[in-house]
Amino acid sequence: MNGITKAYQRQRPTLRQFGRDERGVTGLETAIILIAFVVVASVFAFTVLSTGIFSAERGKETIHAGLQQSRSSVELKGSVVANGVAKKVLSSANTTWTTANAASTTIANDTTDKKVGTASADLTVASTFTTGLVAYENASSTFDLSSLQSVKFWAKAASSTTANYYELVLDDTAGCGSPLEGIGIPVLTAATWKQVTLSITDNSDMTAVKCVGLKIRTDEGTNVINIDNVVAQGQATTILVTLANALEGEPVDMTEPGDADADGLSDSDSDHTMIATYTDKDQVARDIYWTSTFIGQNDSDDLLESGEKVELSLTLSGISGSACSSPVVGETKWDIELRAAGGGSVVIERTMPDLIDLVMNLN
Secondary structure (H helix, E strand, C coil): CHHHHHHHHHHCCCHHHHHHHHHHHHHHHHHHHHHHHHHHHHHHHHHHHHHHHHHHHHHHHHHHHHHHHHHCCEEEEEEEEEEEECCEEEECCCCCCEECCCCCEEEEEECCCCCCCCCEEEEEECCCCCCEEEEEEEEEEEECCCCCCEEEEEEEECCCECCCCEEEEEECCHHHCCCCEEEECCCECCCCCEEEEEECCCCCCCCCEEEEEEEECCCCCCEEEEEEEEEECCEEEEEEEEEEEHHHCCCEECCCCCCCCCCCECCCCCCCCEEEEEEECCEEECCECEEEEEECCCCCCCEECCCCEEEEEEECCCCCCCCCCCCCCCCCEEEEEEEECCCCEEEEEEECCCCCCCEEECC
């Protein structure tokens, strides 16, 4: 037994040997982990460094681009001024209109049921009336409506009407016998005053309007209608702004665009050195036509340089058309963005006064 025990003891590893083996394995694993950690950390550090360098370069590019844009921009100087065409009262309805068919219509002044002034035109249509001109009023002098685009008035019908049942007519001859244009009146609710705004389709021949009248398009029997204060709405035609070079930066090209068809918009083949965009609640007019006039010191070229000022006249209503599909009338809130070809933009926001006049300071 003693021999066997001694042999077993010689073959069995001692605790010290086990400790040495475990320490060897642990050291190898630790070395591998450390190497892996160093490799991962190196890759991570390289990635972070590369990202930082890239971000720094992009940041520098953004700053340089921003500075370049700022140095190629314009800024507003002084007041914003609007030119316009004042409203024209076609009929105050304070005097009695003239009947076009005495047998089937009764015309009176209603001094009780009115909206503006002392009376409204009270027009009663009998059941025997079918279609045609009901009544009219001749103006004491002619009106030039060639630069105006809309008519506004008050109307009240005793019975509800369908759209275009009534028609407002404008004529350059007394009696409204050959109207230049007839504009359908929208739906009227029974016994309710409504302020109606109608767009003039073609104002090119309305240089001497003499008569305003009311016509019935379809036969719907007896009715009574009151008309009050028929007005061709005043509207803005141009906006004037003064610009200077921002930050005493790079010269800004102010070469004027063309407008060969006089529609109030820049021609497509223009240089488009300055893009002007008009916006209000009804419309967006892009690339509207403008002209420029340098003010004070300048070197007679088309570049807006440091120390120079230029006045831009921005067209809202053209000769043969309009940059704005809807007229810019009183109380219209609008903005115009001016964007230089190589730089930033300046946005001008204003509200038109209630009463449109020939010249309006909008500050």
